[in-house]
Amino acid sequence: MQQLRIHGARRVFLVPGESYLPCIDALNEHKGAIEPIVCRQESGAAYMAEAMGKLTGEPGICFVTRGPGATNASIGVHTAFQDSTPMILFIGQVGNDFYEREAFQEIDYRRMFGQMAKWVAQIDRTERIPEYIARAFSVATSGRPGPVVLALPEDTLWGTAEVADLPRYTRTYSHPGADDMRRMAALLEAAERPFMIVGGTGWTREAMGHVEDFAVRFQVPVGTAWRRLECFDQRSPNAAGHVGWAMTPELRQRLRDADVILAVGTRLGEATTEGYTVIESPMPRQKLIHVYPDASELGRVFAPTQAIVADVASFASALAPLSPREPLQRKAWVESARAEYLASLEPLPSKGPLSLDMAAAIAAKQLPPDACITVGAGNYALYPHRYRQYTGPGTSLVPTVGSMGYGLPAAISAKLEDPDRTVVCYAGDGCFQMNLQELGVALQYRVGVVVLVFNNGIWGTIRSHQEREFPGRNIALSFTNPDFTALVRSYGGHGEVVERTEDFSAALARACAFADREKLPALIELRYDADGIAPGETLSGIRDAAYARQQAATPSN
Incomplete structure (x- = not known):
């Protein structure tokens, strides 16, 4: 609990369990600094932690007991993984003296969570707690953010050790190069019908402001990726709607007609691309400029015209000094996209007394x-x-x-x-x-x-x-x-x-x-x-x- 406090944790969501009683007791030492929220079921606790990670950009913290507690919480981990949300799940675990005997509620969490978490580990030595927790915060927030799972054997939690604290973790950022930005600007200037799709995590008001200003200067309509509605102010004159399943026919056709798509922070998953049809995999019909913080994602599903490794905040800052070299003639393209979006806000007719x-x-x-x-x-x-x-x-x-x-x-x-x-x-x-x-x-x-x-x-x-x-x-x-x-x-x-x-x-x-x-x-x-x-x-x-x-x-x- 001391290490969580050092790394900035202010709230933990938990369903109490005897397997991690020392952690619960230690909350007494951090009253006023770490707020425990006692939930009713582990899926609810994990969802709350994941939501806090989305809201703050810092790892949401969840504690659950072993076995049934962990399996209930797994839905929150899966959500954090596909939603790229920083989160750390701590699970009480049987002691190492009982391990590998299929003891009461025993599960190998490395195998259970291996494909739905960025890192899964078990802290087998008390003196290594600071090391593991510092690494968990760094892994959860670096590159493409995501969940980390740490198992806590009972003998580790009941053990004692004299060990130095580690300093609060420092988030790492990936910045685009100047050549990346020049090439991207040239592709957009040469386009007749560009379209930007924003999504993913790590957005701030400042980053959104840079993106909106850039879109205005370069005359580019902006859509939000599937269920990433908060990534762009939809009151902006460049806002063009929600891209993905159930999008309007007009927006779907506009994406298909686009000659350049600038995708920032989004993986362009199945939902956003409507089953990889609006933007085809592996070779899109449109020229694709794909900006993403994890290099392993770039080129994995789509062959981009240009790939840029950068987190959204750093990329947005790099947009600020860019301006078109010559006047652009795309005002009508932007205005028609905006008009179609505003028209979609008018309620459709529906049957029954409650619409x-x-x-x-x-x-x-x-x-x-x-x-x-x-x-x-x-x-x-x-x-x-x-x-x-x-x-x-x-x-x-x-x-x-x-x-x-x-x-x-x-x-x-x-x-x-x-x-x-x-x-x-x-x-x-x-x-x-x-x-x-x-x-x-x-x-x-x-x-x-x-x-x-x-x-x-x-x-x-x-x-x-x-x-x-x-x-x-x-x-x-x-x-x-x-x-x-x-x-x-x-x-x-x-x-x-x-x-x-x-x-x-x-x-x-x-x-x-x-x-x-x-x-x-x-x-x-x-x-x-x-x-x-x-x-x-x-x-x-x-x-x-x-x-x-x-x-x-x-x-x-």
């Missing part, structure tokens, strides 16, 4: 510009993705890995980090129930988050796929829900049901006011027609289209 499109648009205008929106996974997530204009770091917490149950723990973590910021969690009825027990954390620590539960009684995303592949044969995808409003009231919170569009604005205002005033959770249960599965899309429409495809594929007699 999720309208509700999402109302929330987008009613919530403060700096509000933090957290989302788990499901088709409901497409509503805040589409209709909210995100303004910068900390305004969106979303798992790019698409893991369910993330929204509520992330919202709690965000509110703990910044108690004055409005934090709203969007959650499907299935997604919410994966970690709803963390309402206990909101109650215990007086965390005033607002939760919007999208209640349609089905696993919506899977149902849409089921109708697409097996139309009219729905089975095993529906469930009966509890009274969510009664549930949140049992945790001391505020709850109400909204079933009509015209009732949503006032309900949201009441929920935000309660959460702010009482510092307890507030929940709005949105009950709506399950046929409206996504913006501009219905289950019945998906089913009819599938029937038509089947009929067209059936040979006529």
Whole structure:
């Protein structure tokens, strides 16, 4: 615990376990410096730590017990790995005197986490604790950030040693060379239809400002990579929308028509490229300038025209002195991209008395510009993705890995980090129930988050796929829900049901006011027609289209 304090840890998320009791006891020595947050289940604790890593750029810290605790927490580690989030998971472990006997709850964590963490190790000697923890912080934050897992055998924790502290870790940065920047500028100046995609981690307000100024000078529209909505201020005249699954047809075509794509901080994964079709692998149709902090990622999936090894902050700083050598003629390209994006913010028509499109648009205008929106996974997530204009770091917490149950723990973590910021969690009825027990954390620590539960009684995303592949044969995808409003009231919170569009604005205002005033959770249960599965899309429409495809594929007699 002393080493964590030296390296700047201010908060640890944990589910207590006897396997690391000395660590819990040591928190007594660091009251006021390290805040312990006692969670209800290890996946919730790991999600909270991952969210803190996203928000701060420093490793989020999580402690869990061995065996079941570690397996529960693994979802947070997987999220941190695919989302490139700095995080350190500490796991209590059986003592070395029992190791390799399949002792109670024993697991080899090197094998278990080997492919979902940057580094997995076990501290077998007490005197090496400072060394391992210093390395863990450095590994978690260097290059492409990610999770580190450290196992703590009981004999190590109960041992004693006299050893010097190590200094606080220093983050390393990768800076682009002057030749890199000159070549990149030349490629962009020669382009007719360039497009920039920003994503990844490590963004700051300053870095975003440099990128926006550069985009204005070089007349380049900017899109945010899949679920990296906070990486660019979407109020900017150069903001062109959210790139990835469910993007608008206009944005999809614009990417295909682009002759140069400048990708900064993003891996250009499956979701962002819509299955490697909008930007093809291994050889993109467009000239690709790929900027990424990890050299091993460059050229791994795409053959770039130019690869630049740099973290986003350093690259953004290097953009500041660049200007076009001659006047550019791309103003219409930028303005048309902006116009298409602004048009997409207008609510699409939807059936039923409660329009999720309208509700999402109302929330987008009613919530403060700096509000933090957290989302788990499901088709409901497409509503805040589409209709909210995100303004910068900390305004969106979303798992790019698409893991369910993330929204509520992330919202709690965000509110703990910044108690004055409005934090709203969007959650499907299935997604919410994966970690709803963390309402206990909101109650215990007086965390005033607002939760919007999208209640349609089905696993919506899977149902849409089921109708697409097996139309009219729905089975095993529906469930009966509890009274969510009664549930949140049992945790001391505020709850109400909204079933009509015209009732949503006032309900949201009441929920935000309660959460702010009482510092307890507030929940709005949105009950709506399950046929409206996504913006501009219905289950019945998906089913009819599938029937038509089947009929067209059936040979006529």
